[in-house]
Amino acid sequence: MDDSAKRLLQRLMRRIPTPTLRSALEKWGRLTTEQQKSMDFTQSKWALTERLLGICEVNSAIFSEIQINVNQGMWYAFQLMDPEDDAKSVDLTQFKEQFKSHLRELVRNVSIKMKKHTDEAVWIRIAWGDTFSRPNHLKPTYIVHYLQTPYVFVTSITSKQKPLLSQALVLSTRYQAIKDANLSGRKLTAIRDLLMKKYQQVFPTKYPIPPPENNQTISNQHIEKEQAELAANRLQMACEAFGGGMLPQLQSAVYKLETKFRDHSNKTMTEREEPFRCVVKFTSTNLLESFRHCASSGIASTPVTPLLSCIPLKGRNYFLITDNGPGPSSQRGQPQV
């Protein structure tokens, strides 16, 4: 085992937070059960690293696979456009070969590792190098592609590397173009679920969902009765807009507004020709949960505005909103996304 690999492993071990170390090593799956048991996790990280190095000398495994379990960066979603006729019939082996060969044509000295997970996702790890330097394994790019779908998720990529990757992806998947899906987040599972609609959706029904139990003491029977129906309606509309049950954990949404200012009380601004430019950013630990709560509690007026319900509907969290073209504009301006 050479020095650079040793150093790489040491740096990797340092980056993994201690509480998740055990599960990370288990997921890595390269240590046999006896070796796993022999690792004493009450020791300091440094001692553990030494032990691991010893084990890996024996195993001579591929260390860098550990990194896949440490995804701390932002993931960006892309969508492939305009499939060719044989796009649907691309199978795993064909995709793997094509991708590797195309990327190697574009970039010298690149290290590509591909692995298929059980849920139809192909994980690709790319360590970039160039004509003069070896691949840099400390800053790899991770790509996740779901075969048979046009979705690709990428993390840790620079603007120089993006066009190369796009080219290789488009050619190997037999599509014609790739575009930014305007969706980003810290958790891959969250943006994947959002884009591919893998969360509980609620459809309009005749029977309203009963409002969730709350432990507040009932102050006044009449007030409760009156408010119960309104609350139930709000909750139904909130769930229709954002979904029921557990929602994918999105962290932020950005709206770039370039619409005209319209307010009856302010004649000067309403007559203005230029749009009122502003940027609104919503952040929360679980954005969709916050929006759903706003709608069901009345902070947001129901029915929920299409600007907000667009997030789960279209699976995006970056929007540029402009007014319609020339023509009669309604009260609310009908912003066009």
Place this chain on the structure above:
Amino acid sequence: MERHQNRETRTPRNNVVVHRRRKSKSYRLSYRSGLGAADSRLGWSPALTARRLNTSRKAAGISNIAERVDPGQLALLVKTEWQLSYVTPLHQFRHTQLKSYARQLSAFIAAGKQQGLAVEVEGLQTTFRVSFSLVQGMTQSDEDAESVLVQIHSKRLFARQDEPQKPVWSGWLTCINGNPDYLRALPKDFVCLPLFGCSGADGLSALVKSWFQQSFDCCFGLLEISHTSLQWLMALWTNCHAESGIQHLKMIWTLPAAPPLQVTYTVDPEDAWELWSSVRKGKGGGGGGEEEEEAGENYIDIEEVTSFMQGLKSHFYRHFRLDLSAGSLNQVSTALGSAKYSGRMKVPSTRELCQMLSVFALLIFVNVLFFFFSDLQQPIHDHHPDAADRVRPPQNAHLIERIQTLMPPENTIAAFIWQKLLQLVLVFIRNEAKHYLSLIFNIK
């Protein structure tokens, strides 16, 4: 917009209700556009006496302050985020004894460390040095006391011997734009430096504050910048866009959803400026001839500020159908400075520094006035019978005694005018007033 009537929303917590009461009286914060003085004026309708309180105010401009103060000292004050507090007047504080105070504070901190009072203070070893320095010139009128800068210098842990000590904690006390009648009413032994800013480890801030409290029998309190004040700052900064570009107008709101939702609303500076101008022009001739064309005088009315805010909120509502009043405004920032609800402020350059400080000093003066109106408890109580009780033992024993001997009996005109002033001010800053009212109830 009629939306307030036909929507089931939560009652907004921080809605500015000031405009409802303000039919004939108006509170005006005036300042000269650009480089002029931030003159504070309280005027009311001709029905009552049209007496202006600050008739003897000097015309020293804010820009002069920037020229009068040593640039080295000014440089220390800008580009840092300061946590603001208010301070009650200091008993027997002498500007001539700064060196002795530095020694005393130094000993106090060393003793505190020995006893383990301070929370782990990083980088502060036994070799630290406290310095008190006078910041001359940072005043506006003759009655303003000179500002004082306190710094604690220390070396980093494991620093080399020849490495100089760097300030690990800084604080300052200042009085800009003080109300001269109030300042003259103070007893002789008291010095008024009502605005305190500090930056550095919390443990050190607590130690310094407790030393001041012990030595000068004063009281510190966190200056929460209410959302009304934040709106004022927003309007003031936007108003400056013509002279010095604000680059952006950013507001950070927090909505009480589960989990809490934070909204960052950034407006393009040109558009914010246009909205602000439209709000001002729309007012027409406001107070009889006092328009922008007059010799540099420029009044900003609270109604203009609220209309400006309302415009921004309604534009937001039109798109998202989310009422920002349901949440709270936490932070306002432009290229000219930033201010947070928790009392933190930051200014990038000296000109804005003095403006900001004078605005804050004004806020404090209006608040601190309450400490002295113990005789007027009953009329205060009539206005606000539901003031919440926040327990904080007042420590100005000396001060209260002296003040009570100075108060005129209730049937004189002076007392009547003070009373009217108090009512005006109470109406204006209702949110901040509640806290201080409870202090008055405790005095006696």
